[in-house]
Amino acid sequence: xxxxxxxxxxxxxxxxxxxxxxxxxxxxxxxxxxxxxxxxxxxxxxxxxxxxxxxxxxxxxxxxxxxxxxxxxxxxxxxxxxxxxxxxxxxxxxxxxxxxxxxxxxxxxxxxxxxxxxxxxxxxxxxxxxxxxxxxxxxxxxxxxxxxxxxxxxxxxxxxxxxxxxxxxxxxxxxxxxxxxxxxxxxxxxxxxxxxxxxxxxxxxxxxxxxxxxxxxxxxxxxxxxxxxxxxxxxxxxxxxxxxxxxxxxxxxxxxxxxxxxxxxxxxxxxxxxxxxxxxxxxxxxxxxxxxxxxxxxxxxxxxxxxxx
Amino acid sequence: xxxxxxxxxxxxxxxxxxxxxxxxxxxxxxxxxxxxxxxxxxxxxxxxxxxxxxxxxxxxxxxxxxxxxxxxxxxxxxxxxxxxxxxxxxxxxxxxxxxxxxxxxxxxxxxxxxxxxxxxxxxxxxxxxxxxxxxxxxxxxxxxxxxxxxxxxxxxxxxxxxxxxxxxxxxxxxxxxxxxxxxxxxxxxxxxxxxxxxxxxxxxxxxxxxxxxxxxxxxxxxxxxxxxxxxxxxxxxxxxxxxxxxxxxxxxxxxxxxxxxxxxxxxxxxxxxxxxxxxxxxxxxxxxxxxxxxxxxxxxxxxxxxxxxxxxxxxxxxxxxxxxxxxxxxxxxxxxxxxxxxxxxxxxxxxxxxxxxxxxxxxxxxxxxxxxxxxxxxxxxxxxxxxxxxxxxxxxxxx
Numbered sequence: 001x002x003x004x005x006x007x008x009x010x011x012x013x014x015x016x017x018x019x020x021x022x023x024x025x026x027x028x029x030x031x032x033x034x035x036x037x038x039x040x041x042x043x044x045x046x047x048x049x050x051x052x053x054x055x056x057x058x059x060x061x062x063x064x065x066x067x068x069x070x071x072x073x074x075x076x077x078x079x080x081x082x083x084x085x086x087x088x089x090x091x092x093x094x095x096x097x098x099x100x101x102x103x104x105x106x107x108x109x110x111x112x113x114x115x116x117x118x119x120x121x122x123x124x125x126x127x128x129x130x131x132x133x134x135x136x137x138x139x140x141x142x143x144x145x146x147x148x149x150x151x152x153x154x155x156x157x158x159x160x161x162x163x164x165x166x167x168x169x170x171x172x173x174x175x176x177x178x179x180x181x182x183x184x185x186x187x188x189x190x191x192x193x194x195x196x197x198x199x200x201x202x203x204x205x206x207x208x209x210x211x212x213x214x215x216x217x218x219x220x221x222x223x224x225x226x227x228x229x230x231x232x233x234x235x236x237x238x239x240x241x242x243x244x245x246x247x248x249x250x251x252x253x254x255x256x257x258x259x260x261x262x263x264x265x266x267x268x269x270x271x272x273x274x275x276x277x278x279x280x281x282x283x284x285x286x287x288x289x290x291x292x293x294x295x296x297x298x299x300x301x302x303x304x305x306x307x308x309x
Numbered sequence: 310x311x312x313x314x315x316x317x318x319x320x321x322x323x324x325x326x327x328x329x330x331x332x333x334x335x336x337x338x339x340x341x342x343x344x345x346x347x348x349x350x351x352x353x354x355x356x357x358x359x360x361x362x363x364x365x366x367x368x369x370x371x372x373x374x375x376x377x378x379x380x381x382x383x384x385x386x387x388x389x390x391x392x393x394x395x396x397x398x399x400x401x402x403x404x405x406x407x408x409x410x411x412x413x414x415x416x417x418x419x420x421x422x423x424x425x426x427x428x429x430x431x432x433x434x435x436x437x438x439x440x441x442x443x444x445x446x447x448x449x450x451x452x453x454x455x456x457x458x459x460x461x462x463x464x465x466x467x468x469x470x471x472x473x474x475x476x477x478x479x480x481x482x483x484x485x486x487x488x489x490x491x492x493x494x495x496x497x498x499x500x501x502x503x504x505x506x507x508x509x510x511x512x513x514x515x516x517x518x519x520x521x522x523x524x525x526x527x528x529x530x531x532x533x534x535x536x537x538x539x540x541x542x543x544x545x546x547x548x549x550x551x552x553x554x555x556x557x558x559x560x561x562x563x564x565x566x567x568x569x570x571x572x573x574x575x576x577x578x579x580x581x582x583x584x585x586x587x588x589x590x591x592x593x594x595x596x597x598x599x600x601x602x603x604x605x606x607x608x609x610x611x612x613x614x615x616x617x618x619x620x621x622x623x624x625x626x627x628x629x630x631x632x633x634x635x636x637x638x639x640x641x642x643x644x645x646x647x648x649x650x651x652x653x654x655x656x657x658x659x660x661x662x663x664x665x666x667x668x669x670x671x672x673x674x675x676x677x678x679x680x681x682x683x684x685x686x687x688x689x690x691x692x693x694x695x696x697x698x699x700x701x702x703x704x705x706x707x708x
Contacts (some may be wrong), residue, residue, distance in 0.1 A: 015604045025510035029578070030531045032571045036542055098348025105343060112690055118353055123690060125632025126685050127661040128364075131668045135676065136363055169353050181515045197335050199342035220537075227539020229635035234668060254541050254635070261548065261639050266575035274522065291538035 013144035062240040064271040075240035079250035084159045084225040090165025095172025122170035130234030133163035137308040154248035155237035179213025216296040217257045223289040227292040368680030374469035376429040383421045406483030407431040434481040434674035476647045481674035492647040492657035499566020508577030516585040536575035544639025560641040560656040573626040578707040581621020584615040617704030624697040634661040
């Protein structure tokens with residue numbers, strides 16, 4: 001009896017110990033998020049002690065590495081915005097179209113084949129897309145526009161934007177497909193029974209119902225485009241360029257972060273620290289987008305009482 | 310006759326009170342919409358085909374390299390000045406890297422000393438590009454020699470073993486993937502050693518032990534956000550925390566592996582949780598019924614049953630970590646690494662970073678090597694994913 005008691009006690013201690021281990025492991029993820037946040041914030045604060053915050057937000061000249069260096073990030077933000085816009089112009093219609101085909105028109109068998117095929121696109125490393133953009137797409141765009149008599153840059157925003165858009169197609173199509181399929185079938189049947197055609201049902205009934213989910217997928221795509229690095233490092237330019245002309249070279253936040261940190265710089269110079277200021281902006285924007293996206297999906301799930309999504 | 314029939318039909322239709330004159334138009338529009346969606350998916354898939362085809366046609370030539378059969382003299386004089394080992398007229402054709410290797414070759418097989426052998430020697434990248442019908446820059450004098458040799462069959466393309474047995478090099482014909490493959494293996498080893506236990510433990514805690522309180526919800530929201538942070542920001546974390554704060558060696562697989570581990574964590578957590586959730590509650594109830602403790606139930610019954618699912622998710626996470634480049638560039642893993650790293654503390658490079666470096670090289674010969682590197686990387690990733698699918702199919706239990 002005594003032996004049994006002591007074994008029980010021993011077990012209890014072991015159980016407690018294991019539980020503590022598990023809680024510690026689970027807390028690491030929190031530590032990581034805050035690690036990312038604080039490591040960026042501290043360096044960014046150091047940067048803003050040296051340079052004006054307002055000029056960083058609203059200035060139009062970015063010239064690191066010179067004696068009178070200036071850090072106005074507006075042209076960098078505009079470049080990021082335009083390349084993201086191009087990417088979404090490619091990814092949204094194609095991704096949504098593919099999702100509609102897979103969920104509404106394709107047979108379950110065809111769908112189960114198409115979906116993994118599309119997801120291969122998401123599995124390709126971004127450095128590979130970058131190489132493709134630089135070596136195949138960019139020269140094609142230059143040649144194509146020179147035939148029309150327009151001069152395009154080899155580092156045009158268009159080339160990296162298009163390739164980035166293709167990369168984002170599966171992000172949009174996969175989530176939209178799940179959401180569209182989750183719209184209750186009764187809605188479709190009611191609409192078809194009233195004599196609506198298939199496309200009218202999709203456009204006027206299914207898509208509006210699925211809209212929160214589709215917007216959520218779009219936001220996720222935008223957040224992915226903003227943070228994408230390798231494609232723009234390899235195919236877009238380095239020059240901060242405040243322009244609307246998508247055939248010119250432009251630079252993005254991620255490109256400037258990489259440029260500031262690659263090579264041997266002194267760590268405490270504003271040149272290097274500017275990368276952390278840009279990183280902070282990127283972190284905040286993608287975090288906000290993610291929070292909105294999650295909230296929209298939750299709303300959609302609550303509306304149709306779906307548990308699996 | 311036909312005409313009359315037609316008008317009859319129309320008349321009948323307009324008699325019909327439900328007839329909608331815009332119906333043909335609406336049907337047409339429905340068809341157009343369907344065609345639009347098909348076009349979308351066809352475009353996405355044809356891009357995939359075009360892209361893979363483009364990489365293969367660009368990369369395939371790199372698996373062959375040109376060699377030339379000439380007499381090579383091995384003696385003290387040629388070891389001192391390796392240029393003298395071959396006939397003067399071949400000096401601009403043969404690869405510098407091959408000549409540099411002569412003393413080592415003699416050391417390995419001393420019987421070569423004081424002989425003249427007819428050997429297949431590596432030629433330089435310009436000649437190699439000429440042999441592959443690419444753009445080349447060769448002087449007329451050499452071009453004539455090469456054409457003569459080619460006619461005699463003394464210069465030909467052979468399997469490029471250098472590509473797999475050599476590290477990076479500034480001489481294109483001598484550069485290979487070996488050091489970056491070893492760097493990738495070391496880095497991913499660190500990643501998995503850290504991320505796998507941590508991820509599985511987090512998932513077990515959240516699924517099996519956690520009470521639904523604020524702290525748990527906070528952890529869940531955090532994991533969600535962690536998955537959405539752009540990968541480059543993990544590079545900033547690695548640089549600021551691992552390198553500057555903890556003083557770990559820059560460019561090392563240790564730092565790279567830790568950085569990637571933090572990125573892979575959410576993937577492993579999410580898939581492990583799904584796997585644990587799919588184990589039916591009856592298993593747990595039966596365990597409790599027999600007097601097992603919670604830890605015993607989880608450890609001996611739930612985790613073994615969920616293990617295939619956990620493995621599948623981890624392999625997919627591993628594949629994603631393997632293709633990641635941006636954070637590793639930030640922590641300096643794009644250094645020029647000709648020799649393979651021996652430990653996780655030495656400077657190393659990884660496969661995607663090697664691809665990135667080669668993509669930026671001005672020599673034309675690096676283009677095919679970049680594409681070939683991409684082919685190797687993609688085939689590894691595809692095999693990993695296939696392994697994950699096979700595991701899932703083989704061990705999947707329908708409860």
